[in-house]
Amino acid sequence: MKIFIFFIFTCLLSNPCLSQFAPQVGLQGSSAIAKDSNIILSWASNCIIHRGWIDIADTTLGKTSQGDSLSALGMADANIVSLGDGGEAILYFENPITNGNGFDFAIFENGFRNPIDSNEAFLELATVAVSNDGINYYSFNAVCNQDTLSQIPGAGVYLDARKINNLAGKYITYYGTPFDLDELGMILALDINNIHYIKIKDVVGSLNKQFCTRDINNHIINEPYPTPYPTGGFDLDAVAVIHHKYPTGVEQTYQSTNIQLYPNPVNDFLYIVDFAPFTQYRLFTSTGQLLKKELIAKCIETHTLKSGLYWIELESKQGNKQVFRFVKQ
Ligand SMILES: [Ca+2]
Ligand SMILES: [Ca+2]
Ligand SMILES: [Ca+2]
Structure with missing residues (x-):
């Protein structure tokens, strides 16, 4: 039955x-x-x-x-x-x-x-x-x-x-x-x-x-x-x-037109110009693995990174974010 x-x-x-x-x-x-x-x-x-x-x-x-x-x-x-x-x-x-x-x-x-x-x-x-x-x-x-x-x-x-x-x-x-x-x-x-x-x-x-x-x-x-x-x-x-790989979210947050990151590709140092109002950054590998999270400085050391593509996400105190890509030679 x-x-x-x-x-x-x-x-x-x-x-x-x-x-x-x-x-x-x-x-x-x-x-x-x-x-x-x-x-x-x-x-x-x-x-x-x-x-x-x-x-x-x-x-x-x-x-x-x-x-x-x-x-x-x-x-x-x-x-x-x-x-x-x-x-x-x-x-x-x-x-x-x-x-x-x-x-x-x-x-x-x-x-x-x-x-x-x-x-x-x-x-x-x-x-x-x-x-x-x-x-x-x-x-x-x-x-x-x-x-x-x-x-x-x-x-x-x-x-x-x-x-x-x-x-x-x-x-x-x-x-x-x-x-x-x-x-x-x-x-x-x-x-x-x-x-x-x-x-x-x-x-x-x-x-x-x-x-x-x-x-x-x-x-x-x-x-x-x-x-x-x-x-x-x-x-x-x-x-x-609804779900994507890298931590962008740029579309729904602050976008500054003044920020410049150089050089790209980068060797030992990545320079960030006019980064206000952003105060900290997070650095990700191309597959989204978080490498470091620190306060922003005009110059970020990149000499320890392996060659490849990276994502850097800048964040303000209000939680606004903007993401950039760069290549380490
Ligand atoms: Ca039809
Ligand atoms: Ca699913
Ligand atoms: Ca439409």
């Missing part, structure tokens, strides 16, 4: 049609990340767009044109770049994203809620993959349990976030869909603590098997299609970093 109950329970858990994922923004259990959440450390600052078609089934219409790569940079602001059918955005992070506790980054789109059902929203979806080197990408296991009885049209029909997991675009404007690198921890070829690239690829929501996108369960993802406008497809607003 126990075995039977276990069998039933296992079937319930493994049946994708019965899975319930986190609900839309504002509902209990939602995993949405607000754009002004204090867990966000920084925002994407480098993006390349590979436009997709206005309609993949009629390429004479050309490609989408709304926004450009700049629209995807900085804090979420509802200024978007439209990827088009099957279009891609590739974001590069010089300071790599790492696998911290919980979610590690979040992707912002411009969906909007159904005015008469708070569980539903007009959503356009995208698959998400990450890479160490910009060549080998590994995808999050996307799930969309929306039925495929009839095509979700390009307007007027809403999706329920509880049927969607690991697809960007699950949440409405100003709320990011979060991703946890821990879920990719079993992939030996991927270092989840050194993610330099995120690839966001529009889901072609067509039910036509020639063009469709399938989820990890080989289920066709039924989302708005066609969207035959210059604004067609996934609308990327921003990408927030």
Whole structure:
């Protein structure tokens, strides 16, 4: 009997049609990340767009044109770049994203809620993959349990976030869909603590098997299609970093324009000019290991450092920080 109950329970858990994922923004259990959440450390600052078609089934219409790569940079602001059918955005992070506790980054789109059902929203979806080197990408296991009885049209029909997991675009404007690198921890070829690239690829929501996108369960993802406008497809607003490798945080703290560090590359001494209001510094290796923490002086001894890349973080009495990189010869 126990075995039977276990069998039933296992079937319930493994049946994708019965899975319930986190609900839309504002509902209990939602995993949405607000754009002004204090867990966000920084925002994407480098993006390349590979436009997709206005309609993949009629390429004479050309490609989408709304926004450009700049629209995807900085804090979420509802200024978007439209990827088009099957279009891609590739974001590069010089300071790599790492696998911290919980979610590690979040992707912002411009969906909007159904005015008469708070569980539903007009959503356009995208698959998400990450890479160490910009060549080998590994995808999050996307799930969309929306039925495929009839095509979700390009307007007027809403999706329920509880049927969607690991697809960007699950949440409405100003709320990011979060991703946890821990879920990719079993992939030996991927270092989840050194993610330099995120690839966001529009889901072609067509039910036509020639063009469709399938989820990890080989289920066709039924989302708005066609969207035959210059604004067609996934609308990327921003990408927030929640965990990253080096102790930057510059984006949310004081930035001085007067500070100069020289020479760089450095030999025996690193000179710091006009360092006020900073009073102390912390020196890190390229992998984030703290080497020393001291009061700032005009001249810092570096002759004992091995050759390589280092990070120096200046901090004021108020806790404001600024980070610089230098190379020891
Ligand atoms: Ca994580
Ligand atoms: Ca789409
Ligand atoms: Ca934006």
